[in-house]
Amino acid sequence: MGKIKVERRCVFCRKVRSVTDLIRTARVSEETVLDRKGKVQGRGAYICKDRKCIEGAKKTRGLERSLKCRVGEDIYIDMLKEFADETR
Numbered sequence: 001m002g003k004i005k006v007e008r009r010c011v012f013c014r015k016v017r018s019v020t021d022l023i024r025t026a027r028v029s030e031e032t033v034l035d036r037k038g039k040v041q042g043r044g045a046y047i048c049k050d051r052k053c054i055e056g057a058k059k060t061r062g063l064e065r066s067l068k069c070r071v072g073e074d075i076y077i078d079m080l081k082e083f084a085d086e087t088r
């Protein structure tokens, strides 16, 4: 069946991959949220489900720059807890 493969770019490593391999974050009224189901409206930014990319993006503030919005410490903590070891 013609299932469309949606791809996005990781804000840290810049690799383009399927959204199923990425975590979506979104900006909702000046706050960054984790969009676990990919349904949150608004500006989004993607990051690999990979500890290297999550920690790297925290350091380089890639998410902040992409979303033009502050990203709380809790977002990184949740991403690491939920997704750090999911890829490979």
Ligand SMILES: [Zn+2]
Binding pocket: 010, 011, 012, 013, 014, 015, 047, 048, 050, 053
């Ligand atoms: Zn990445």
